[in-house]
Amino acid sequence: MKKLKTAVLATTCAVAVVSAIGYVSAQNESGAPREAAQVRHLVYIATPGDNGTDNQSGVVVLDADRDYSFIKRIPYGLPAAMMPGPKNAGIAASIPLQMLYVTSDGWMKAIDLSTDQIAWTFNGETAQPVQRTRGSASGCCERPWTLPDGKTLLVGSSYNSWWYYIDGATGKPLGKLPVPETPVTHNLAVSADGKIGIMGSMSSPPKAGVAVIDVPNRKVLRYMTFSEMVRPLTINHDASLVYVNVNDLIGFEIGDIKTGKMLKRVELPGDDWKGKGYSHGIGMTPDESEIWVADPVHNAWQIWDNPGDGRNPVYNPSKMIKPTAGVVHSWIAMTNDGKLAFIGDSSVIDVKKHKEIAVMKDEFGRRIVHTEKALYLTFRDGKLIEANNQFAVGDAKAYAARIAARTNN
DSSP, X not given: OHHHHHHHHHHHHHHHHHHHHHHHXXXXXXXXXXXXXXXXXXXXXXXXXXXXXXXXXXXXXXXXXXXXXXXXXXOOOOOGGGTTOSOEEEEEEETTTTEEEEEESSOEEEXXXXXXXXXXXXXXXXXXXXXXXXXXXXXXXXXXXXXXXXSEEEEEESSSSEEEEEETTTOOEEEEEEOTTSOSEEEEEEOTTSOEEEEEEOOXXXXXXXXXXETXXXXXXXXEOOSSOEEEEEEOTTSSEEXXXXXXXXXXXXXXXXXXXXXXXXXXXXXXXXXXXXXXXXXXXXXXXXXXXXXXXXXXXXXXXXXXXXXXXXXXXXXXXXXXTOSSSOOEEEOTTSSEEEEXXXXXXXXXXXXXXXXXXXXXXXXXXXXXXXXXXXXXXXXXXXXXXXXXXXXXXXHHHXXXXXXXX
């Protein structure tokens, strides 16, 4: 009887083990179990910030699945005499090429995500120094954006009057687009279909603040001028509207991309901020229901609800966010699902709750002061399968879902 009970128990355990394997595993074509794919969510932060003031260098990688714990630091391969390296200007990624790209005042580097080694470096113009009023003598590089083919990048020159088209696999320049009316290239957003580029310039009126370009045909369609110098910007899902920060304003201005006209100036209510600073950070949730704006005067992120067609935002003081580190190095990126926001002063925000849930820190437990250039990347079995971008822009599917839900309700 005892032997029979033992046999039954062993059989039961065997069944339980097989069931467990089926639960955590997938089946291959032969029907044999295989281990489930490992999916990981990592945050890549390109450093240093302005003038190396954050005492960081390289790309810091944090584990978003484990309370943003430190994983590793990917170096740029610089000698000690050049550390920590020039200010980082931008970050982008390519899924087809499994590459990460970082730009700085002087160069652009590609990092192979399968090895974390430098794949190539683009050092700008052959003839140096370039003619300039500011920026790097090499002419390279400001914001990068990976185009829909995943193999070509649109990259700003270093505060100069042209944009590069770069081969993402080799780093070779494929061409240049002159933008003489916006001569201080800086920020960039590209429509999801890769047809329209919105290129910001740190030039003051009467010079234009934004160039609208036909990306595939490499030509300027029109220029846009706002009330003051344009700072960070974002666009809606179909690239019909652009929202820009400008000097001397806590708030933003809205422009019609198709006509090139400024539509509206949106100010934070009250007068206590006037003459004390300006917003340097703007983004929207993927469904475009909210517009988030940096407010360094009140050390807060202010939020406007964004109903209808996006032309009449409504300020909502109840959603204001006060990060623990304040608001200084202002920037914002969001995950593609709109659940998380990463802001330039090291905070991770729960978008729905409008609440800080983590502070990004390095291997020594120090807050990473400058986290403006950060990406949230998803890997399956070590392969990059999803990437956001460093600007929080509108998304067509998310926007359509919100409008459909509102219509059904």
